[in-house]
Amino acid sequence: MAAATLDAFLNSFASGDVRIRAAVAETVWLLSRAALRVRDTILQGTQDTGATTGRQNADGDSQKDLDVVADNIFLDAMRRAPVAFYASEEIEKPVALTVGAPLAVAIDPLDGSSNIESNVSIGTIFSLLPASGGGATDPAAIFLQPGRKQLAAGFFIYGPQLALVLSLGSGTHIFAFSTRLGAYVQIHESRIIPAKTSEFAINAANYRHWSEAVRLYVDDCLKGADGPRERDFNMRWIASLVADAYRILIRGGVFCYPADQRKGYGQGRLRLVYEASPIAFLIEQAGGKATDCIDPILDLVPESLHQRVPFCFGSRKEVERIGRYHLEPSAIGERHPLFGNRGLFRA
Ligand SMILES: O=P(O)(O)OC[C@H]1O[C@](O)(COP(=O)(O)O)[C@@H](O)[C@@H]1O
Ligand SMILES: [Mg+2]
Ligand SMILES: [Mg+2]
Secondary structure (H helix, E strand, O other), X not given: OOOOEHHHXXXXXXXXXXXXXXXXXHHHHHHHHHHHHHHHHHHHOOOOOOOEEEEEXXXXXXEEHHHHHHHHHHHHHHHOOOEEEEEEOOOOOOEEOOOOOOEEEEEEEEEOHHHHHHOXXXXXXXXXXXXXXXXXXXHHHHOOOOHHHOOEEEEEEEOOOEEEEEEOOOOOEEEEEEXXXXXXXXXXXXXXXXXXXXXXXXXXXXXXXXXXXXXXXHHHHHOHHHXXXXXXXXXXXXXXXXXXXXXXXXXXXXXXXXXXXXXXXXXXXXXXXXXXXXHHHHHHHOOOEEXXXXXXXXXXXXXXOOOEEOEEEEOHHHHHHHHHHHHOHHHHHOOOOOOOOOOOOOO
16 A cells, blocks of 8 residues: 555545644645755755854854744745744744634744754754634733643654654654655654663763752663663764654654753753644654653643753653652662662762
């Protein structure tokens, strides 16, 4: 049987339904066309891809040319979509688009952009919310709905393949763009992330800034077969959230960007509304877990559009274990006679 195309998948999702599903399908389709334009810009290589604009975005990150080019491409596409409001990492306040349209789109137009010049996979993360959510009429407030209210979420990854990881609320599906067919073709249906893993992703350069709970977790993984985990671990850190998330969706693993003691990192690095929420939606729909190290990301109510959040996601049992390191230090201290004399919060 021939693989389903994204177009067929979206048509079947929207068929027979009223306004909202058709609006979601049309918006995802327009995003998928815009992603081709971003991919083409990257492929042309004529853009000075690593160049910075000399400006900072709303979160204080230095803006790359390509961040802004990608943002303009997606904003332009959303002007033709049934979208009332567009919020982006690159713009301080949401932009009002079609009055009365049913959807609000939050986007990280270019994720991993600090890696552009290293030719590492980068991507675009998006979240679709009801524009009427919570009865709010203030554009900024519309994006302060908990992630569980998302109607759809996904990301494009500009890597060796251009792929779209998508959930419309029923499983997480992966499509790759076929240049031969000129269409996105489904390559994975309803991904299931293995519950257990021996692979973790964390920026270990921040070790000295972490809480004791995070340090202990990583220490225990590093001890491998000789430590309390009684097996060897593998470490991966691409420093591109979409690339780390893609790997975890394909073969399991756990990702953690915790809060740390550096100035400005008290809530970690990643943004709740347009990074953590959509990735958490995809991960939960694939049977994994996503938390702020303790509580599910999708239950958090954002307080502001560009708010950061500690972020931990991936294989269910490993994410639960990281939660226990934070919540049940005594259980961790007693888990093995060899390690039992260690207090979790030792000075
Ligand atoms: O450089 P660090 O501190 O390890 O952070 C890497 C993280 O920052 C990000 O690049 C943040 O995303 P942006 O590039 O969209 O700002 C993630 O993709 C990645 O996981
Ligand atoms: Mg990002
Ligand atoms: Mg970005």
